[in-house]
Amino acid sequence: MNKPVYYINGVGSISPQRTFNNDEFLPEISSYIENKLDCVLPEFKDYINPIQLRRLSRMLRAGLSAAIICLRDSNNQQPDGIITSTGDGFLRDTNKFLNEIFEFNEKQLTPTYFMQGTHNALAGLVALTLKCKGYNNTYVTSGLAFETSLHDAMMQLNADPDKTFLLGALDERDDAQYKIHLRTDNYKKEKINSRSLFDNPTRGTLQGEGTCFFSLSGQPGSNVWGLLKDVKVIHKPENANEIRSALHEVLTANDLRADQLDVLVNGVSGDVIHDQLLAEIVETELSFLPEVRFKHLCGEYCTASSFGLWLGLSILKKQVIPASVLFNGKKPKNPIKHVLLLNQYFGRNYSFILISSC
Amino acid sequence: MSPRVFVTGYGIISAIGNGSEENFQSLVNRKMGYGSIEILETIHREDLPACEIKLTDAQLYAIAQVKNFSGYTRTALLGVIAAREAIHRAGLSQQQIRKAGILSASTTGGIRELEKYYFELQDNSLDGYFDVFSDTGNPGEHTERIAEVFGIKGYLSTISTACSSSANAIMQGAELIKNGIIETAICGGSESLSKFTLNGFNTLMILDKEQCRPFDKTRSGLNLGEGAAYLVLESEVSMNASDKKPLAEVVGYGNTNDAFHQTASSPDGGGAYLAMQQALKMGSVKPASISYINAHGTATENNDLSEGLAIQKLFANNVPAFSSTKPFTGHALAAAGGIEAVFCMLAINKQMIFPSINFNQQMEELNIAPVKDLLRDVDLRYVLSNSFGFGGNTSSLLFGSVENE
Numbered sequence: 001m002n003k004p005v006y007y008i009n010g011v012g013s014i015s016p017q018r019t020f021n022n023d024e025f026l027p028e029i030s031s032y033i034e035n036k037l038d039c040v041l042p043e044f045k046d047y048i049n050p051i052q053l054r055r056l057s058r059m060l061r062a063g064l065s066a067a068i069i070c071l072r073d074s075n076n077q078q079p080d081g082i083i084t085s086t087g088d089g090f091l092r093d094t095n096k097f098l099n100e101i102f103e104f105n106e107k108q109l110t111p112t113y114f115m116q117g118t119h120n121a122l123a124g125l126v127a128l129t130l131k132c133k134g135y136n137n138t139y140v141t142s143g144l145a146f147e148t149s150l151h152d153a154m155m156q157l158n159a160d161p162d163k164t165f166l167l168g169a170l171d172e173r174d175d176a177q178y179k180i181h182l183r184t185d186n187y188k189k190e191k192i193n194s195r196s197l198f199d200n201p202t203r204g205t206l207q208g209e210g211t212c213f214f215s216l217s218g219q220p221g222s223n224v225w226g227l228l229k230d231v232k233v234i235h236k237p238e239n240a241n242e243i244r245s246a247l248h249e250v251l252t253a254n255d256l257r258a259d260q261l262d263v264l265v266n267g268v269s270g271d272v273i274h275d276q277l278l279a280e281i282v283e284t285e286l287s288f289l290p291e292v293r294f295k296h297l298c299g300e301y302c303t304a305s306s307f308g309l310w311l312g313l314s315i316l317k318k319q320v321i322p323a324s325v326l327f328n329g330k331k332p333k334n335p336i337k338h339v340l341l342l343n344q345y346f347g348r349n350y351s352f353i354l355i356s357s358c
Numbered sequence: 359m360s361p362r363v364f365v366t367g368y369g370i371i372s373a374i375g376n377g378s379e380e381n382f383q384s385l386v387n388r389k390m391g392y393g394s395i396e397i398l399e400t401i402h403r404e405d406l407p408a409c410e411i412k413l414t415d416a417q418l419y420a421i422a423q424v425k426n427f428s429g430y431t432r433t434a435l436l437g438v439i440a441a442r443e444a445i446h447r448a449g450l451s452q453q454q455i456r457k458a459g460i461l462s463a464s465t466t467g468g469i470r471e472l473e474k475y476y477f478e479l480q481d482n483s484l485d486g487y488f489d490v491f492s493d494t495g496n497p498g499e500h501t502e503r504i505a506e507v508f509g510i511k512g513y514l515s516t517i518s519t520a521c522s523s524s525a526n527a528i529m530q531g532a533e534l535i536k537n538g539i540i541e542t543a544i545c546g547g548s549e550s551l552s553k554f555t556l557n558g559f560n561t562l563m564i565l566d567k568e569q570c571r572p573f574d575k576t577r578s579g580l581n582l583g584e585g586a587a588y589l590v591l592e593s594e595v596s597m598n599a600s601d602k603k604p605l606a607e608v609v610g611y612g613n614t615n616d617a618f619h620q621t622a623s624s625p626d627g628g629g630a631y632l633a634m635q636q637a638l639k640m641g642s643v644k645p646a647s648i649s650y651i652n653a654h655g656t657a658t659e660n661n662d663l664s665e666g667l668a669i670q671k672l673f674a675n676n677v678p679a680f681s682s683t684k685p686f687t688g689h690a691l692a693a694a695g696g697i698e699a700v701f702c703m704l705a706i707n708k709q710m711i712f713p714s715i716n717f718n719q720q721m722e723e724l725n726i727a728p729v730k731d732l733l734r735d736v737d738l739r740y741v742l743s744n745s746f747g748f749g750g751n752t753s754s755l756l757f758g759s760v761e762n763e
Contacts, residue, residue: 109558124750128618143498151515
């Protein structure tokens with residue numbers, strides 16, 4: 001049996017940078033100085049009708065807009081199924097509802113906060129908007145939520161390569177969660193400029209958010225961004241060797257040697273402890289590659305690897321690496337064919353995503 | 359021909375018992391879990407009765423066999439308890455457990471502990487043991503805990519599609535096996551009662567203060583429940599390598615979206631119809647071959663009408679026996695699909711159909727009625743289990759007996 005091929009036929013990204021216009025590629029970089037990165041939002045009315053718009057929370061608006069951007073980009077307005085992923089869900093509505101529970105002593109609460117705080121709210125909203133009665137699923141596998149949703153889409157396409165799945169990741173930043181994670185050193189104690197995330201390695205990272213959608217199919221569309229070749233996940237590896245074996249498995253399974261890769265997208269978070277294993281892998285296995293980083297642009301969140309995938313696909317499609325993301329100054333080969341994304345979330349969840357040009 | 363996937367074990371804890379034997383006895387003896395809330399701290403203990411597991415967290419720690427107060431949420435503890443029974447019943451070896459996948463579903467994970475320490479956790483001047491609950495609002499956290507207790511390394515995934523979540527986890531386990539990614543999947547879900555969900559459902563005005571009455575004319579809402587349940591699924595290869603006898607086969611499944619309303623089902627049950635139809639199609643099973651449907655049957659006005667109409671449409675004049683077991687366990691949200699999948703296993707293995715208790719008056723809109731009394735000695739060749747949720751998520755699982763193979 002031939003190895004199945006998964007085409008990424010469209011993307012849509014809303015993040016703390018200006019990423020919603022697919023004709024541009026990181027035209028300007030926003031800096032954040034409070035260790036919290038909020039999305040740069042598009043004009044929602046370009047994507048959502050006014051009646052629907054009024055009813056939706058900020059992040060549901062962003063998620064639905066990213067889905068519409070992706071659909072338009074793929075020139076395929078009717079997917080066969082919708083798969084979303086989120087680690088923490090709609091944190092602001094969840095926390096608003098929690099606050100009301102305490103403030104009003106469990107009486108006369110706002111149902112909208114509960115309804116729009118549900119983790120599958122976006123998958124339901126997109127299905128409703130597109131009248132898509134097909135497959136619908138939501139993954140909340142903490143720092144591997146996006147990766148497990150990719151696996152689902154790949155398996156769905158193994159069963160029927162002619163189908164198209166709209167895949168979306170979303171996580172939202174919230175102050176309550178910021179304070180809570182500050183206790184456990186997951187965010188930096190000292191305030192830094194987000195652009196200098198990697199300058200002085202200390203404990204903790206920056207709190208980010210974002211939403212990215214991808215159109216996946218076993219058949220090429222009219223605007224292919226790249227091929228999804230492999231997705232590998234590791235939960236709580238015992239040591240760097242466990243990650244190293246996974247890397248070699250990914251390369252072997254795709255008939256590649258490390259020196260055939262063109263760009264490394266490194267999901268280090270600027271946390272001196274949590275980045276240790278990835279740093280060791282990069283230093284011993286992949287140090288010769290042009291290295292791109294992205295969490296100084298989007299911050300850390302459970303589904304941040306979706307921003308990494310958007311970045312990798314943009315590099316493949318535009319054949320250029322913006323200076324704002326190139327970390328080690330190494331020039332890529334021409335053309336750029338294979339991009340490997342490594343990610344870690346809070347030192348617990350690790351993943352590899354391999355993408356290639358057609 | 360798609361590879362076959364078998365059920366080789368199951369485990370459960372719910373308001374009607376710890377373990378499948380206790381649950382079975384309650385189902386046979388019409389013992390319900392409904393009553394005032396005693397463990398969860400809430401002002402609604404008397405006015406919003408639920409199907410609560412009457413065990414404190416300290417008791418659950420002991421049953422789960424994990425170190426006391428080591429940061430496990432109630433959801434994680436329930437999950438560990440049910441998964442342990444499932445693994446034990448399947449007789450999995452250490453090697454199999456290590457290479458297995460765990461797919462657990464939850465809508466809110468450990469939000470119960472997050473809400474308990476919500477203000478303390480945001481106060482940097484306080485130090486405390488509650489730090490261990492800093493990330494438990496994340497629904498994926500409980501799955502990581504379960505994986506760590508048993509040393510499961512093969513695959514890990516958490517699904518949250520509201521009330522259909524664990525049906526989708528079972529589907530995903532079967533898919534991972536069919537795609538050769540894992541040989542063994544422990545899949546289902548876990549959910550504990552919390553202020554968040556209790557108040558959430560209360561604001562939606564779909565909680566009945568009385569015992570819920572699925573498919574009854576007088577139904578007026580659901581009772582919430584809590585619990586956890588898992589199936590162990592194994593590949594054909596894995597079955598052939600041992601002399602284990604499977605308990606049932608996962609013959610088919612369907613996952614669709616109603617695409618009608620954010621929290622309500624469509625009046626004609628379009629999504630439900632499609633999900634059941636897909637499950638039958640995947641298993642190449644004719645509607646006439648279905649012996650029993652464990653309905654979602656929450657007892658909300660909306661669900662039972664929509665589901666009832668979908669069943670009538672699909673089965674026409676040949677509607678099989680169906681019942682909702684929600685009056686026993688309450689609606690355990692993300693765990694409901696797992697709990698009801700275990701009940702389907704019990705039904706198939708014991709050749710019984712468990713009743714829809716609290717059904718008395720026929721719904722005018724339907725010409726079908728659920729099974730009211732326990733049926734014994736029924737040959738259950740194929741059984742459907744429905745799970746529907748907010749966001750239009752509709753899923754249906756099709757299990758087959760392996761008795762005659």
